[in-house]
Amino acid sequence: MGKEKEKENPSQKALNLLRTRLSNPNFVFKPLSDSPDSNYSKLKFIISSSVTEACNNSILLLGPRGSGKAAVLELVLSDLLQQYPEAISVIRLNGLLHSDDNCALKEIARQLCKEHQLLFSKVASFDDNSQFLIAMLRECGLAHKTIIFMLDEFDLFTQGKQRLLYSLLDAMQSVTSQAVVIGVSCRLDVDQLLEKRVRSRFSHRKLLFLPPSKEDTERFLEHILSLPEDSSLPHSYTAEFNGRLKNVLADERFKELINTYLSFNSTIGQLVRFLFQAVSYMDLDVGFLSLENFKTALSSTQRQPKSECIKDCSILELYLLVCMKRLEVKEQNSYNFNSVMTEYKSMHEFQTSDNYAGNVCLRAFEHLLQRELISFTDNRGHNQSVEFRPVKLLISPAELHQGLKSYRSCPAILLKLIAR
Amino acid sequence: MAKVESPQVTRRTTRSCSASNDAIESTKPIEPYKPTLNDLGFRQQPLSFEDLLSCLPGRRTQVLELLGLLGPVNSPMFPILVYGGPSTGKTSVTLQVFRHLNRPFVYSSCVTCYSPRILFESILNQLLFHRKNSGNSYSSIKRCEKPSDFVNYLREALESVIKNLKGNSGKLSSEVSGQPKGTMIYLVFDNLERVRKWDKSSTILPFLFNLFDILKMPEVGLIFISNTSPDTYYFNMGFVEPIPLCFPDYTEDDLRQIFMANQTNRKLYSSFFGVVLRPFCRVTRRVDELSAVFSSLFKKYSQPLSDMGVAPNEDMKRRLFSHLQPHIASALNETFQSPSRPLLKDEANRETKKKCSSRMSTIHEDFDKIDFHMSTSAKYLLISAFLASRNPATLDASLFDSTGVSDSRKRKRKPSEKSLEQKEMTELELLMKGPGTFPLERLLAIFQCITSLAEDSLDEEESHELTIEGGSSGLMSDVLLQLSSLCNANFIIKGGSCPLDGSTRYRTAVSEDLALKVARSLKFPLSKYLYRR
Numbered sequence: 020m021g022k023e024k025e026k027e028n029p030s031q032k033a034l035n036l037l038r039t040r041l042s043n044p045n046f047v048f049k050p051l052s053d054s055p056d057s058n059y060s061k062l063k064f065i066i067s068s069s070v071t072e073a074c075n076n077s078i079l080l081l082g083p084r085g086s087g088k089a090a091v092l093e094l095v096l097s098d099l100l101q102q103y104p105e106a107i108s109v110i111r112l113n114g115l116l117h118s119d120d121n122c123a124l125k126e127i128a129r130q131l132c133k134e135h136q137l138l139f140s141k142v143a144s145f146d147d148n149s150q151f152l153i154a155m156l157r158e159c160g161l162a163h164k165t166i167i168f169m170l171d172e173f174d175l176f177t178q179g180k181q182r183l184l185y186s187l188l189d190a191m192q193s194v195t196s197q198a199v200v201i202g203v204s205c206r207l208d209v210d211q212l213l214e215k216r217v218r219s220r221f222s223h224r225k226l227l228f229l230p231p232s233k234e235d236t237e238r239f240l241e242h243i244l245s246l247p248e249d250s251s252l253p254h255s256y257t258a259e260f261n262g263r264l265k266n267v268l269a270d271e272r273f274k275e276l277i278n279t280y281l282s283f284n285s286t287i288g289q290l291v292r293f294l295f296q297a298v299s300y301m302d303l304d305v306g307f308l309s310l311e312n313f314k315t316a317l318s319s320t321q322r323q324p325k326s327e328c329i330k331d332c333s334i335l336e337l338y339l340l341v342c343m344k345r346l347e348v349k350e351q352n353s354y355n356f357n358s359v360m361t362e363y364k365s366m367h368e369f370q371t372s373d374n375y376a377g378n379v380c381l382r383a384f385e386h387l388l389q390r391e392l393i394s395f396t397d398n399r400g401h402n403q404s405v406e407f408r409p410v411k412l413l414i415s416p417a418e419l420h421q422g423l424k425s426y427r428s429c430p431a432i433l434l435k436l437i438a439r
Numbered sequence: 440m441a442k443v444e445s446p447q448v449t450r451r452t453t454r455s456c457s458a459s460n461d462a463i464e465s466t467k468p469i470e471p472y473k474p475t476l477n478d479l480g481f482r483q484q485p486l487s488f489e490d491l492l493s494c495l496p497g498r499r500t501q502v503l504e505l506l507g508l509l510g511p512v513n514s515p516m517f518p519i520l521v522y523g524g525p526s527t528g529k530t531s532v533t534l535q536v537f538r539h540l541n542r543p544f545v546y547s548s549c550v551t552c553y554s555p556r557i558l559f560e561s562i563l564n565q566l567l568f569h570r571k572n573s574g575n576s577y578s579s580i581k582r583c584e585k586p587s588d589f590v591n592y593l594r595e596a597l598e599s600v601i602k603n604l605k606g607n608s609g610k611l612s613s614e615v616s617g618q619p620k621g622t623m624i625y626l627v628f629d630n631l632e633r634v635r636k637w638d639k640s641s642t643i644l645p646f647l648f649n650l651f652d653i654l655k656m657p658e659v660g661l662i663f664i665s666n667t668s669p670d671t672y673y674f675n676m677g678f679v680e681p682i683p684l685c686f687p688d689y690t691e692d693d694l695r696q697i698f699m700a701n702q703t704n705r706k707l708y709s710s711f712f713g714v715v716l717r718p719f720c721r722v723t724r725r726v727d728e729l730s731a732v733f734s735s736l737f738k739k740y741s742q743p744l745s746d747m748g749v750a751p752n753e754d755m756k757r758r759l760f761s762h763l764q765p766h767i768a769s770a771l772n773e774t775f776q777s778p779s780r781p782l783l784k785d786e787a788n789r790e791t792k793k794k795c796s797s798r799m800s801t802i803h804e805d806f807d808k809i810d811f812h813m814s815t816s817a818k819y820l821l822i823s824a825f826l827a828s829r830n831p832a833t834l835d836a837s838l839f840d841s842t843g844v845s846d847s848r849k850r851k852r853k854p855s856e857k858s859l860e861q862k863e864m865t866e867l868e869l870l871m872k873g874p875g876t877f878p879l880e881r882l883l884a885i886f887q888c889i890t891s892l893a894e895d896s897l898d899e900e901e902s903h904e905l906t907i908e909g910g911s912s913g914l915m916s917d918v919l920l921q922l923s924s925l926c927n928a929n930f931i932i933k934g935g936s937c938p939l940d941g942s943t944r945y946r947t948a949v950s951e952d953l954a955l956k957v958a959r960s961l962k963f964p965l966s967k968y969l970y971r972r
Contacts, residue, residue, distance in 0.1 A: 031511045034510065034511060034514065035510070035511055035513065035514040038510055038514040038515055038516065039514065039515055039657065041517075042515040042516070042517065042657050043515075043657065044655075084678065084679055085679050089652070113653055115586065115642065115645055115646045115649055115653065116585075116586050116587035116590055116646070116653070117587055118642075119585075122585060122587050126587055129591075288679055289679070292517060292679065292680075292682065295516075295517050295682070296508075296682055299507045299508045299510055299516075300507055303511075319683070322683060322685065324522075324668030324669060324670045324685075325668070325670065327668070327685065327687065328668065330687070331524055331687055331688040331724075333720065333721060333722055333723050333724055334721040334722075335721060335722045335723070351867075353871065354871070355871055355873075357871075357873075358867065358871065373721060375722065375771065375772055376772035376773070377950075378772075378773070379722060379771070379772055379773070382723070382728075383722065383723065386723065386725075389524070389525060389666065389667075390524060390667070391667050391668070391671050404873070404948045406873070407871070407872070407873030407874075409871065
């Protein structure tokens, strides 16, 4: 990555371009929303009709995380803002930030003030803010301006008394107001979480976001990974890059690889993340994407943290794990460091190697706690010292056995002890 | 690793997080130092790629992977989760990579920033180039507790910083050294595993993981550093996982590279290393723990040598090995050593004698082997606390009866099978339950009993070694003071109050070994009073 290379190196530029694309949701979801029966078209129709016909509406966008609910909504909103710049104002809330009613109303007031060049008061009370909101809704209704409330992580707004949802949906019952409430959530049962008074005011319109079909995925891969012809990159490089990419995409091994990945993580968001990893493994000196890049990316997504943890353990830590497993086999329902220690000592009746003093074992025990291979069974008894607090294994015996087998230099006696 | 980079790392962390250090810095100049955009970089000469790899031995693949994920200048990135056990070089690698790349970043550790508010304010202070000093009475630039406020402030701050960065990179021709490169700004959150304990982590952790989606700013890169693997972060809420980057523990070869790095006599050290590495790696492979043990062992290893620069031959290696061997065995069974400072001269003599024959430790040598000073009454108090938490309260009367001890445990029945089983059960229960609690009154009663007993026995023996000044009343006078100091030293733990009478209950955490040692130093027959089931 020398400085002098920076300017002329086309592969670096190409990499930059790909990474920018992948992290830009607008680019990612645009091609998937062309067809007339896509969620994009449906959503756009619903919102634009309620804007033009000046009516109230409420919709829920449901689907797994990374399926592009918020991205598609943003696409629709940006289109509509271009189409009707005067008739729409958007309020964005997030359940992670504004699940508290007070906080949410304050944020609504802040965004409304910012949008309409009003003075926002930080000290305004809940009542002030809610009155302000209702007044604003009426004013906007009179001016034929639609306020769109976008509630991300909608399920988190249903915690507590749901006063915000109630006041929003209740205000929408009047003729004068003109607003659209759009809830975005990963929980498919989110409308069951609503209180009765809220649910009855909610139009049960839902849009479901499904994972893309196989053909869509293929089109999508090509769209997102191939370089544009009309960029500043040298033409020969672009042609070769795209040619090689086509070969990779057509490869049977690649298709199998993508299918393996999609069988675990089917959403577009996760696919994009996978592609990002593959792209970041691209060798800048070669400058082209290869099948190897995708293979490395796949192997790094299929990690087994717990069994990797066992590989990191020292022999003494393994001994302690095996002791605990033996205690579990003996159906001792709860055990702590002291009982593990007696088991450890009994294991060393016949052999002398790896027999360490109690304090060394205690340190190894604490390492295991730190690695989260074991944990305390309860959070009570903080004033009790570590030795006496009951613990449990966080890995299954099978995992432990597997881990021991693949350990580089596992003592044979350990394997014998765990089998019995 | 930690050993190699520690000065730089600590400098970095103190700069970013602690207010106290900044205060010291700002008292020296009259005009307090005004941080600028350059301070978001590493503030030190950037490392070349070769230096980067050579100062991080054994972490080549991780460095390359991290560089790949960060990508070239000005390219956006997805959030990364760097994880691995303690002292595997996660923080060092991340910070040194930024030093190499010379890009702006904001580092905050969730250890020093121990609550959401402090974390948020520390990030904002760094982004807005604010420093706590006496001029602003050590206050942060913005007061924000809630994530919602934080997001608004953060967005503003990031926008202004990015604008500045873009302005700088516009005039590329005047590339000043020290100016961070690129228009990306990276937020590094260290010790993320701590966040799980904050207010049950119900809101902050999902918030941090979703911060990238909430901000929707491609110019911001997020890097999380955690001690624990990603699977320990699963909870109800869900999030788009950050890209994991695993730092496995060092292998033995890596350890060799790390420890050989700063040695003056490499040949000598490598022969030493060949001896100690194997046995210690069976216990732990953590660099921080190994380096503490190895430094003291190496001193002992090279003790017989007069010239430290000598390259050892086979014969000498053998001699040095036989000299070291007993120390290895004892060091393996110790977690940390504290140099004992014997108060009496003859004790010092005994210490040296002990070293000669430390392999065969007999009971005699353990006499007086307490590594700390403790007053006699505190020792008695500790013993009585130990007795109170181990013995059942119902047996106190018979154990401390003025008639003596020996008679109380005469009855010996032939153990039946059932009673054996019962015994096993109670043993198990004892292992599980730990020491019992006791009220203050019981402690004081036992204390009085054993001190009076000890005085009697001392008088009989006419020993001058341990003299208790004053009578029992004199001992009692400051006993409560002693108790509170023992509580502070964590020998005795103040537990919750009893639900029935509301008085505070105590419990002792000392092990039997320590209690026996203390008793021996007093010549107190502890085992006679200890009830064994």
